[in-house]
Amino acid sequence: MSDLTGRNQSPMDEPVTHHGPPGGGAGRILLAAAIVLLLVAVAGGTTWWMYTRDPAPTTNTAPTARPSAPDACPGVKLRVAAAPEIAPAVQAAAKTLDDDEADPCDPIKVVAEEPGVTAAGAAKPDVWIPSSSVWLGIANAGGAAFTAQDKPMAYSPIMLAGPGTVTDSLSQGGRTSWAQLTGAVATGKVVAVTMPDARTSTVGLLSVYGVNAAMARTTPDSGIAQLRALTLRSRLKEAAADPSKVLARVAKQWNTNSVVYDVGLFPLVEQQLKTYQRGKHTVPLKGAYPADGLVQADYPFAVAKNNQDTELTAKLRAAITRSSLIQAGFRPLPTPNALPLPPQPAALLAPATMWSEYKSLATQVLLLIDASGSMNQKIQAPGGRTVTRAALLRESGRFAADLFAEDTTVGMWYFGQPTPTSPAHREVVPFGPITEQLDGTKTRRDALIKAMDTYRAADNSGTPLYQSVLDGVAQMREKVAPGTVTLVVVLTDGEDGESTFKMTQAQFMTKLAAEQDPSRPVPIIAVGYGPDVDMKALNDMSTATGGKAFPATNPADLSSAIAKAFLAAHAPR
Incomplete structure (x- = not known):
């Protein structure tokens, strides 16, 4: 096969000197x-x-x-x-x-x-x-x-390197993709990925840009692209590793399996991989170029x-x-075909900051999903599609389910009242560890994905938002434990009303305040979806509990708001 210089040499073999023609190289960018x-x-x-x-x-x-x-x-x-x-x-x-x-x-x-x-x-x-x-x-x-x-x-282009058995499983002809890596990490095919700090290291900064560029190719929805990028971030074993020290750690290993689980795959510049390979270490490393986000x-x-x-x-x-x-x-x-770096500072700074500020925490989450009748209203979605709000929520929620790390404990309720005698909410996924198998073959994560895939809103169903939030906070407060973050995440397109559980905002806030326990905090992360959502009510409830609320007034904003909510849930406290 031909490498990126066009010569018949595998980039995963012992490296050779590259004399490839110019093309696609990133210019010098002066950030504001x-x-x-x-x-x-x-x-x-x-x-x-x-x-x-x-x-x-x-x-x-x-x-x-x-x-x-x-x-x-x-x-x-x-x-x-x-x-x-x-x-x-x-x-x-x-x-x-x-x-x-x-x-x-x-x-x-x-x-x-x-x-x-x-x-x-x-x-x-x-x-x-x-x-x-x-x-x-x-x-x-x-x-x-x-x-x-x-x-x-x-x-020197940035590559993904690791033991041959891991690299070979994700590459063909010395090429791989960030999308393949993300999917492999989410499914457990790759057990460990290590990355440098995006705020300090060029490999980290440009790799994050490459990941986001690759995810943007997979969907017209920028929010879903963010969610997919954060899926990789949420599964990193180490997010601020020094590339030189990682190579030094690998060089000291005598067992390839220990590298697979200790370091796994990691980005580095091609020159670093060449230097390592010339050292003839006990654990050999191979590399592949991420073609969907090649940076240099x-x-x-x-x-x-x-x-x-x-x-x-x-x-x-x-x-x-x-x-x-x-x-x-x-x-x-x-390097031929390398991505040109963006002229606007935010295009580099925003994903790097989002990536670096993400904090992996043992998290307990209750998802409250609006299943009221207004979710069946049709709207204009990204790409010119006409879909219901529920359909767009299904699409976004499917990718959100992949974001939860392995140490997350999670449950899901739908809230809505199709008849006057219906309860305010119903449990769709029972609360428990996300990795736990529920029926011998499927995990709770699988159940979340299935629940989002099959999610439907009932026509003419009322919206018992306030009662569902009160019940959710009360239930999660009993689960607060040291060393964990306990949250209620609400996705809704409307305001409380048209149900037998209806109450005024003042009544709700009084009840919410009465239930607060500073020693057992349960922040509310709320995503308000649609032009008619009562953002004041969502902001008030979130602020009162130490959480955050995010508007998604445009259909294209929904996935971005979910991504922001997820970030807020994992921000240092």
């Missing part, structure tokens, strides 16, 4: 000042002084810590920060410019670190070689002043505005030769 928010998030607890950090190692491994002081080498003329995978090549080039080997202080000091750390650091280097040009815009938005010289020095790292040579030694800077740039970078495993030209 809004991304300062990202810097604030990254900076919390991670502001390291540039001149006390460790110099780059001479091999492509994680840096080894050693004590240093800001003035330990006052004669240093040029301070350089480089992404960990390219730092060894930069360090080797810097060594060629050291005329006095007896002097323990080199004229050029190279520090290896992830770009997010450099961008957030208080002190900035004279020269910066991050693993994506986007970081220059992020740093400059925060007050830095870096300018890239010419085109990026090198490129690029390595600009950026110079700070206050750089005083332009002559030494020019010498360093010349010393980092094309051949040395190719030998180190990098590509000299852009």
